[in-house]
Amino acid sequence: MARFVLRYRGDGSPPAADVAAVRDEPGVVVVESSGRMVLVEAEPGTVEGLRARLAEWLVAPEQTYQVPDTRRKVEGPPD
Amino acid sequence: MAKSTGAGQYVLLPPQGLRAKAATATTDARDFLRTAHEATGTSALALRDTRAGDLRVLDSLGPDGAKLVELSPGSLLALRAEQPELRVVPVVYYKPAVARREVVEESRPARARAGGPAAITVQVVSKSGAKPVPNAVVVAFVDFAARRGAQGVTDANGRCSLNLGGASVKLERLYVYPLDAHWSLLKKNLTLTDGTKLVLTPLDLGAEDGVRHFYGNADLAVGKGVTVAVVDTGSGPHPDLVIAGGANTVQGEDPKDFSDNGHAHGTHVAGIVAARGAPPAGIRGVAPGVKLRAYRVFGKGQGSASSFAIAKAVDKAVADKCDLINMSLGGGQPDPVLKAAVDDARAGGSVCIIAAGNDDRSAVSFPASEAMALAVSALGRKGTFPSTATESDEVGAPFGSDKKDFIAKFSNIGPEVDLTGPGVAIISTVPSGYAEMSGTSMACPAVTGAAARAIAGSAVLKAKRDAKRSAAIVKAIVASAHTLGFQPVFEGHGLPEPK
Numbered sequence: 001m002a003r004f005v006l007r008y009r010g011d012g013s014p015p016a017a018d019v020a021a022v023r024d025e026p027g028v029v030v031v032e033s034s035g036r037m038v039l040v041e042a043e044p045g046t047v048e049g050l051r052a053r054l055a056e057w058l059v060a061p062e063q064t065y066q067v068p069d070t071r072r073k074v075e076g077p078p079d
Numbered sequence: 080m081a082k083s084t085g086a087g088q089y090v091l092l093p094p095q096g097l098r099a100k101a102a103t104a105t106t107d108a109r110d111f112l113r114t115a116h117e118a119t120g121t122s123a124l125a126l127r128d129t130r131a132g133d134l135r136v137l138d139s140l141g142p143d144g145a146k147l148v149e150l151s152p153g154s155l156l157a158l159r160a161e162q163p164e165l166r167v168v169p170v171v172y173y174k175p176a177v178a179r180r181e182v183v184e185e186s187r188p189a190r191a192r193a194g195g196p197a198a199i200t201v202q203v204v205s206k207s208g209a210k211p212v213p214n215a216v217v218v219a220f221v222d223f224a225a226r227r228g229a230q231g232v233t234d235a236n237g238r239c240s241l242n243l244g245g246a247s248v249k250l251e252r253l254y255v256y257p258l259d260a261h262w263s264l265l266k267k268n269l270t271l272t273d274g275t276k277l278v279l280t281p282l283d284l285g286a287e288d289g290v291r292h293f294y295g296n297a298d299l300a301v302g303k304g305v306t307v308a309v310v311d312t313g314s315g316p317h318p319d320l321v322i323a324g325g326a327n328t329v330q331g332e333d334p335k336d337f338s339d340n341g342h343a344h345g346t347h348v349a350g351i352v353a354a355r356g357a358p359p360a361g362i363r364g365v366a367p368g369v370k371l372r373a374y375r376v377f378g379k380g381q382g383s384a385s386s387f388a389i390a391k392a393v394d395k396a397v398a399d400k401c402d403l404i405n406m407s408l409g410g411g412q413p414d415p416v417l418k419a420a421v422d423d424a425r426a427g428g429s430v431c432i433i434a435a436g437n438d439d440r441s442a443v444s445f446p447a448s449e450a451m452a453l454a455v456s457a458l459g460r461k462g463t464f465p466s467t468a469t470e471s472d473e474v475g476a477p478f479g480s481d482k483k484d485f486i487a488k489f490s491n492i493g494p495e496v497d498l499t500g501p502g503v504a505i506i507s508t509v510p511s512g513y514a515e516m517s518g519t520s521m522a523c524p525a526v527t528g529a530a531a532r533a534i535a536g537s538a539v540l541k542a543k544r545d546a547k548r549s550a551a552i553v554k555a556i557v558a559s560a561h562t563l564g565f566q567p568v569f570e571g572h573g574l575p576e577p578k
Contacts, residue, residue, distance in 0.1 A: 005387045005416045007415075060414060068409070074219075074227070
């Protein structure tokens with residue numbers, strides 16, 4: 001299982017039928033919904049099925065970003 | 080005339096979709112696309128800024144459609160200023176995917192030399208009263224190029240043990256990064272022995288750092304009427320900060336807890352925008368009169384944030400009517416979700432101002448690289464920090480018209496850079512008091528504060544929240560910028576410095 005973000009790209013609010021289709025998709029666990037986005041856990045193959053059916057939705061793996069830092073760091077001990 | 084002649088190919092797109100429509104694009108933008116269509120494959124199209132050079136239209140998807148264009152860095156910058164509604168994105172050529180072997184450096188403990196201890200204990204103390212400095216990070220390099228050495232954090236007595244493999248070790252470089260209250264320290268070519276004392280200089284909140292050099296200590300009303308979002312590690316509480324509200328978009332945490340997550344980064348960023356302290360007892364931000372809102376996207380004690388949490392925070396900031404959204408974060412592969420959030424913010428009347436990244440002159444990182452973002456590089460100023468501070472390491476060419484100005488060595492650069500701001504050795508608020516930090520993370524809020532100054536009191540703030548409004552905001556910010564004498568890939572339009 002991996003996490004994916006679905007974001008509605010159409011005008012206005014996401015259609016209730018689309019949201020229901022995501023929620024009811026076998027093998028998909030809705031982790032969180034917010035406005036025009038839904039965060040789900042699913043197998044990549046399952047998500048591909050959703051992507052094909054929900055043309056107005058953008059589907060992408062959840063990514064992470066680090067706190068920026070300019071400090072120098074040691075990468076290995078002395079030889 | 081263009082400042083640089085290295086031309087590149089870009090796709091010029093309407094605000095939404097591939098073809099401009101009356102509902103989503105201004106007449107000015109549509110007229111420009113039509114003029115460009117007529118110039119396709121024939122003559123070069125002159126921009127209003129005659130210094131910038133021409134634009135060459137290579138292909139067009141019809142009068143109102145997207146265009147394939149060739150631009151120099153100067154003409155790219157001029158085009159983005161003249162037509163802020165239009166999206167200008169580099170052409171991408173896809174290659175077959177090839178597998179890449181990852182190389183992992185083997186980590187092993189240092190070998191102790193015969194008869195000597197493997198660890199050296201050093202003590203970090205303050206120049207003020209020789210008091211121990213706890214929680215300082217000490218980084219010792221025996222081989223700086225290979226990044227080999229040892230590092231640790233000082234305890235309550237200011238002591239830190241470094242496993243360097245001997246009782247007396249020659250170091251190429253030693254860095255000390257205090258948690259707060261002091262300047263950092265860099266020493267080169269020294270011999271470290273057990274009991275070595277490292278002395279840190281206390282910060283002087285009344286001294287002129289990079290932000291105060293360029294922006295001074297503003298009146299408390301400066302920036303009034305503008306709402307600024309800080310999407311970061313959370314902000315405050317701090318006596319110099321007045322935070323009007325915000326949200327925590329980290330899944331599983333209290334959605335109302337937008338306080339700092341322990342990293343201090345977001346509190347530092349917020350202070351650069353809008354701290355309301357009175358030097359030398361406190362710190363004054365660039366636009367202390369703005370309404371400041373904090374959106375925490377990093378979990379408590381966590382160093383990473385999810386794209387979902389960041390996109391959700393940007394959506395919330397737009398819904399909360401923030402005019403400017405400061406994003407001192409980024410890196411990694413372009414993410415369509417975050418890109419869509421930045422695009423939607425612009426379509427909803429808000430402008431995202433994003434740090435270019437700190438990868439030592441690499442390409443501008445995502446999401447600052449996005450067409451609808453304003454990307455910010457980091458500017459330094461000699462004389463605004465001690466020569467013993469770690470920031471002395473970041474001084475280097477190119478220097479500006481004023482030879483004390485430089486673009487920090489850590490700053491990312493490229494044609495996507497829109498603006499530059501002071502980001503080297505900047506003093507600001509942290510939950511435990513005050514600290515100095517460096518990065519495009521610091522340059523970004525300085526520019527956001529200056530952008531707030533540029534639009535405060537202007538009619539654009541009362542305009543309908545749509546793409547035309549955000550285009551007008553961008554125009555006002557860009558109009559307030561002036562060159563410091565660097566190439567556009569380093570400074571974009573330069574430093575925003577509204578009168």
